[in-house]
Amino acid sequence: MNQFNVIQANSTHIELIAPLLDSYRQFYGQTADLIQVQNFLYERLVKEESVVFIAVTQHNTFDCLGFTQLYPSFSSVALQRTWILNDLFVLPKFRNQGVAMALLNAAQDFAIHTKAKRLTLATAIDNYAAQKLYEKAGYTKDEIFYHYQLDVSIPSSNEFHS
Template structure:
């Protein structure tokens, strides 16, 4: 395979923002590269997430974004695998699995106990991918959200 994964930094902002915009469009959000760029810039500047980019023939074609959390029973740091995206033209090449594997390695490198994630029930690709990558479905918990009005 002809790919490389690197930890993104502020110098990768433009490439990351373009992919992040496509990811948001996948989740039915309006295209807004500049707003996404500002969001990502804040994450970089405040060290609020870790982003890994995957390059295919020197072109950024996918990313994963991890947010630090803490697990109350393991009493350790863990990561929320918040965003995972590979450009449609580059799917089927194992790049999503490679990004997940890099995320697992990041847990080992940083002393985190593991990864957690959520995805929509309608995300057929993700719902097939995650169990193949050794994620266990947690049917014992209900997930809720609250949005400020």
């Protein structure tokens, strides 16, 4: 395995991150759309609406091995910032080589640096490999609260019936 570094990405790294984010979306059943992914990343990074860390090879910073994306949130109870670790993806050929753990560690260091109360994440119930990784990194499964979501997206024209 080549040695790698984890760095905080900025808008100059969009072309490195976009193919990985596009692959990550496809893993979750979305259609490939590299242009839309690039636009989405650009908006998030330029508006400082997310923080992205990327793992790059030491010898060539143009080889991106994986990424994680954090979104800011807040705890009204704790009166502190929290971070949502929304995305974590490592290219298949670089898995089980410490890349994902290094990205998780970078996210944790960043959360500590920003004086956050916590990092939160969610993963699929059947994603056992991710669950094992998160538990190894010190994350604990929430056994106290159920988490709910409500999809409020605007239906496409073929979905809307009056």
